[in-house]
Amino acid sequence: MDRRLLLGFAGAGIALVLLVYAVGWDDVFDAAGDASLSIYALAFVAAGVCQVFRSMVWYRLLGIIGESTPRLLVLRIFLTGMFLKYVTPYGQVAAGPGIAYVLSQYTNSEYESDLATVVSADFLNYVPYYTFGTVGFVYFVVGQSRLPNLGLYYVAVPLLVAAVGGLLAVFWSRRGIVQRGVVGVTGGVRALVAYVSTNLAERISEEAVRERLAGFYETLDLVSKDRRSVAAAVVYAHVGWFFLMLPVYIVALALGTHIPLGLAFLVVALSKLGFLVPLPGGLGGVEFVLAGMITLVTGLSPATATAIAILYRLTAYWQTIALGGLCSASLSVSGQPA
Structure with a gap:
């Protein structure tokens, strides 16, 4: 795992170097060097506030399932989860089970x-x-007299939204299909897992998988019925x-330029494609993606x-x-599992 992480960050470093090299070392460093540090510091504050409100989504959903976990502990666990997401490739998708395991060590729930809480919170934070x-x-289209040629973006973005919506609809309304698919996949890998650990193979037996899926959907149903708490979580997610x-808006101000809030909404939303x-x-x-979109939509x-x-x-x-790394280390040292 350590080797894969090092390789991943090495590859990321090369990608960043190539990006800056392609644009021009001197030009990029000259632009960054003109930043006002006092204004730029506000961007760090804003990013920190973001994580606090996103952790509040977890807090409200945990309250639905009857967990009275302290807010500060929820924040520490949330930041630990973000650390896991950000240090692994495709962590936005693959880290959920690991984050749920960490959370389960500090709560009394299954x-x-x-x-289900982690998945629900992730969904609300992505809405x-x-x-x-x-x-x-809409701001971009209405405010521009002539739209730039974004090529496949005009097609790729609506298709991506439609694909995500379709998967969520199937996941929620076609539970039998999801169950058969998960059971089939785990059944196919069970024999291979047994070579490594018989205990782990037993944990993904067909009966165990069906029971876990039943508990998972039961919690999702419980969450969906508490509309007041879900509404509060949605507000927290948007804040x-x-x-x-x-911070995109603030960083632009720190560099002596300006990006309208509406365009900042758009470029940050589209930057999610970079996680592919x-x-x-x-x-x-x-x-x-972020640099390209800023250039295209702001000039x-x-x-x-x-x-x-x-x-x-x-x-x-x-x-x-x-x-997140500090929170992960503090949780390991404090040893406060429920």
């Missing part, structure tokens, strides 16, 4: 309930990408996302856009990794 992204796209976007790059936290890919120079993208990621990505 693993399935905590997994603002679409709502704010839509607002940003959190606003503070995730705000199989590198930790989408490193390199997010910066490339800023590639050097300035790249400087904004890199400085933004220092607040939204690297700060989260640092805080």
Whole structure:
């Protein structure tokens, strides 16, 4: 695992170097060097506030299943989960079960309930990408006299939204199909797992998998019925996302330029496509998409856009990794499992 992480970050470093090299070393560093540190510091504060509100989504959903976990502990576990997501390739998708395991060590609920909570919270925290992204796209279309040629983006983005919506609809309404698919996949790998660990193979037996899925969906149903708590969680998610976007606006101000809030909504929402790059936290890919979109929709120079993208990621990505690593270490040292 350590070797894979090192290789992942090495690949991300090469991708970032190539991006800056392609734009121009001197131009990018000159643009970044002109940043006002006092204004830029506010971007770190905004990114930190984002994580607090996103952790509140977890807190409200945990309350639905009857867990009275202290807010500070929820924040520490949330940041630990973000650390796991950001240091592994495709961690946004694959880290959920591991995060649920960490959460289950500090709550009295079953693993399935905590997994359902993590999945539900992740879904609610991703909804603002679409709502704010839509607002940003409308602002962009209405405010531009001539739309730039974005090529496949005009097709890829709606298709991606439709695909995610279709998968969620199948996951929620066709539970029998999901169950058969999960049982089939685990059945296919059970024999291979048995060579490594018989105990692990028993844990993914057909009966165990069906029981876990039943508990998972039971918790999802419970969460969906508490509309007041879900509504509060949705509000927290949108406030959190606003503070995730705000550093782009602040970084631009720090560099002596301006990006309208509506366009900041759009570029941050589309930057999510950068996570498709199989590198930790989408490193390199997010910066490339973000810089490219800033250039296309605002008309800023590639050097300035790249400087904004890199400085933004220092607040939204690297700060989260640092805080998440510290929280992970503190949880390991404190040893407070329920």
